[in-house]
Amino acid sequence: MSEPIIRLENIEKHFGNVIALNGVSFDVRPGECHCLLGDNGAGKSTFIKTMSGVHRPTRGTITFEGRPMSFASPREAMEAGIATVFQDLAMIPLMSVARNFFMGREPTLGWGPTKRFDVEKANAITMAEMRRMGINLRGPDQAVGTLSGGERQTVAIARAVHFGAKVLILDEPTSALGVRQTANVLATIDKVRSQGVGVVFISHNVRHALAVGDRFTVLNRGKTLGTAKRGEITSEQLQDLMAGGQELAQLESTLGGTV
Amino acid sequence: MTDTSGSPSADERIKAEPLFARLMKRPELGAIAGLVLVTVFFLATASDAMFSLSGILNFLSPAAQLGILAIAAALLMIGGEFDLSIGSMVAFAGMIFGALVVNLGLPLIVAVPLTLLFAAGIGAANGAIVLRTGLPSFIVTLAGLFMLRGLSLVGLKWLTGGSTQLRGIREAVGDDFLAPLFSGDAFGGLFAWLAASGLIESFDNGAAKVPGIPVEILWFIGLALAATWVLLRTPAGNWIFAAGGDANAASNSGVPVRKVKIALFMLTAACAALLAIMQVMDAGSTDARRGFQKEFEAIIAAVIGGCLLTGGYGSAIGAFFGSVIFGMVVIGLTYTDFDQDWFQVFLGGMLLLAVIFNNAIRKRVTGER
Numbered sequence: 053m054s055e056p057i058i059r060l061e062n063i064e065k066h067f068g069n070v071i072a073l074n075g076v077s078f079d080v081r082p083g084e085c086h087c088l089l090g091d092n093g094a095g096k097s098t099f100i101k102t103m104s105g106v107h108r109p110t111r112g113t114i115t116f117e118g119r120p121m122s123f124a125s126p127r128e129a130m131e132a133g134i135a136t137v138f139q140d141l142a143m144i145p146l147m148s149v150a151r152n153f154f155m156g157r158e159p160t161l162g163w164g165p166t167k168r169f170d171v172e173k174a175n176a177i178t179m180a181e182m183r184r185m186g187i188n189l190r191g192p193d194q195a196v197g198t199l200s201g202g203e204r205q206t207v208a209i210a211r212a213v214h215f216g217a218k219v220l221i222l223d224e225p226t227s228a229l230g231v232r233q234t235a236n237v238l239a240t241i242d243k244v245r246s247q248g249v250g251v252v253f254i255s256h257n258v259r260h261a262l263a264v265g266d267r268f269t270v271l272n273r274g275k276t277l278g279t280a281k282r283g284e285i286t287s288e289q290l291q292d293l294m295a296g297g298q299e300l301a302q303l304e305s306t307l308g309g310t311v
Numbered sequence: 312m313t314d315t316s317g318s319p320s321a322d323e324r325i326k327a328e329p330l331f332a333r334l335m336k337r338p339e340l341g342a343i344a345g346l347v348l349v350t351v352f353f354l355a356t357a358s359d360a361m362f363s364l365s366g367i368l369n370f371l372s373p374a375a376q377l378g379i380l381a382i383a384a385a386l387l388m389i390g391g392e393f394d395l396s397i398g399s400m401v402a403f404a405g406m407i408f409g410a411l412v413v414n415l416g417l418p419l420i421v422a423v424p425l426t427l428l429f430a431a432g433i434g435a436a437n438g439a440i441v442l443r444t445g446l447p448s449f450i451v452t453l454a455g456l457f458m459l460r461g462l463s464l465v466g467l468k469w470l471t472g473g474s475t476q477l478r479g480i481r482e483a484v485g486d487d488f489l490a491p492l493f494s495g496d497a498f499g500g501l502f503a504w505l506a507a508s509g510l511i512e513s514f515d516n517g518a519a520k521v522p523g524i525p526v527e528i529l530w531f532i533g534l535a536l537a538a539t540w541v542l543l544r545t546p547a548g549n550w551i552f553a554a555g556g557d558a559n560a561a562s563n564s565g566v567p568v569r570k571v572k573i574a575l576f577m578l579t580a581a582c583a584a585l586l587a588i589m590q591v592m593d594a595g596s597t598d599a600r601r602g603f604q605k606e607f608e609a610i611i612a613a614v615i616g617g618c619l620l621t622g623g624y625g626s627a628i629g630a631f632f633g634s635v636i637f638g639m640v641v642i643g644l645t646y647t648d649f650d651q652d653w654f655q656v657f658l659g660g661m662l663l664l665a666v667i668f669n670n671a672i673r674k675r676v677t678g679e680r
């Protein structure tokens with residue numbers, strides 16, 4: 053198999069006296085979808101934030117394309133080709149959809165003092181990318197604050213897909229989406245993967261994970277419980293691992309196997 | 312993937328948006344409405360002299376002096392921060408400039424950049440403290456307000472041996488070739504020609520009653536245009552809106568939030584210094600009381616211009632109109648029978664109205680209920 057694009061080894065992250073991550077190792081290869089699973093508070097978001105330059109790990113090493121790397125800011129990670137859909141989406145409600153879409157990466161026209169934000173291009177790309185995700189925007193100048201939760205999430209996904217040249221990180225991207233949009237997102241993951249992008253996909257939904265995942269890593273209380281390849285693990289086993297193996301079997305019986 | 316594409320205008324869930332509703336969403340709308348109101352008021356109550364050419368320049372001049380501060384303050388507010396020290400900065404930078412020109416005898420080409428750089432350095436320090444500590448800029452720069460005012464007093468006394476005024480600036484500057492950029496009137500030749508051809512009023516001896524346009528008005532207009540261009544048409548403008556809208560989200564999206572904010576603090580301080588240079592050269596002396604309470608007037612003009620106190624929203628052209636309203640009222644009252652001191656009442660009333668209005672606009676834009 054090909055070399056990983058990004059490899060993180062023994063990552064630890066402490067917030068004051070809180071140990072959010074306690075030695076997590078993880079890698080993503082080009083053209084695969086690596087699912088990161090785990091209970092609430094397991095440390096998934098914290099972990100992907102060390103990958104996208106938001107947090108610096110307290111301990112551990114990051115290797116990007118074979119070289120040791122330490123991203124000083126999300127901007128650096130982005131320039132390296134890593135795009136992220138954060139759980140909180142990182143959108144500015146008062147700004148228009150197009151301005152949010154290109155925030156920090158505005159297309160420009162001209163040079164020197166006449167170098168300017170190419171608003172037309174930004175608007176056109178935003179509308180096109182949103183339509184591709186199955187959302188018809190009212191207009192590119194609509195403020196993000198007026199979008200529905202799912203529409204907002206779709207803008208964030210479309211933005212990351214547009215900019216995720218090498219690694220695309222999706223932190224629970226489908227939590228607010230409708231059936232059609234979820235199918236669209238999963239299909240999009242499949243498409244960018246076939247173009248050689250490495251995808252990191254965080255989800256609480258085992259069916260979504262199994263639908264697109266090539267490998268599955270389960271986090272629990274800041275540690276890796278293990279990594280399994282597609283076909284090596286059943287949906288039930290995965291679900292047990294995700295819940296930290298606790299009492300899910302019992303719960304499941306009371307709920308009549310609907311979880 | 313089924314694609315229900317179609318032009319957005321064909322969407323059956325969108326009511327056609329009338330021009331009026333579109334205008335309602337522009338941040339500067341309130342300031343323009345206010346300007347119309349104030350103009351109508353003075354057209355009705357003030358003597359005709361107010362809206363003659365010299366009358367207009369008469370109120371645009373203080374408007375410009377405030378506006379140079381207000382436009383910078385507006386950019387900083389959109390970027391999510393305040394600077395309460397700009398009024399004191401006018402006095403402090405005035406002192407620095409005075410000392411460079413009078414005590415050190417430097418020419419303007421050295422003294423002006425040095426003064427601007429010095430002020431920008433203090434702005435950068437303010438910004439660094441705000442970002443490093445995470446404290447509200449309101450409180451950090453409030454400390455600056457007192458420190459810079461105090462330093463101006465102490466410094467001037469030290470420089471002059473006991474006075475809080477430093478004189479002799481006009482003599483020291485003399486006919487420096489850069490002086491016309493910062494003092495006096497521009498387009499003198501044009502105005503003389505207009506007077507000679509009878510297009511504008513002239514005195515009996517043929518000299519124009521209005522010798523030219525005070526340079527601060529040109530700076531004011533230039534700054535408003537440049538700031539509007541940057542805000543609406545450059546990546547940096549997008550970063551300013553983003554940094555003020557949600558610093559964390561902006562930073563996670565790759566906006567260099569710290570750099571943006573520090574640059575804005577530097578710009579605001581440098582604009583205060585620019586105003587100081589112009590005032591000092593005009594008056595021929597620098598005084599520790601210069602710029603007193605201008606920080607509040609600048610912030611009020613920015614708010615009248617549509618800036619939200621919470622950041623992320625506003626306009627430079629709005630601050631421009633906000634400043635013009637200010638100048639109009641301060642000077643306009645002298646053309647009426649009203650007591651000058653109504654100005655303060657007006658100030659408070661305008662601020663209150665603007666804040667209520669802006670709040671409503673914000674809810675419209677974000678669809679908040």
Ligand SMILES: Nc1ncnc2c1ncn2[C@@H]1O[C@H](COP(=O)(O)OP(=O)(O)OP(=O)(O)O)[C@@H](O)[C@H]1O
Pocket residue numbers: 067070071072090091092093094095096097098099139
């Ligand atoms: N900035 C922070 N300061 C202190 N503690 C933090 C911080 N960020 C995260 N934590 C803690 O780290 C742990 C892991 O949080 P994280 O957000 O990574 O969980 P998660 O796996 O993404 O959960 P969820 O599924 O609910 O999104 C939590 O216990 C959280 O309280």
Ligand SMILES: [Mg+2]
Pocket residue numbers: 096097098139223
């Ligand atoms: Mg999370």
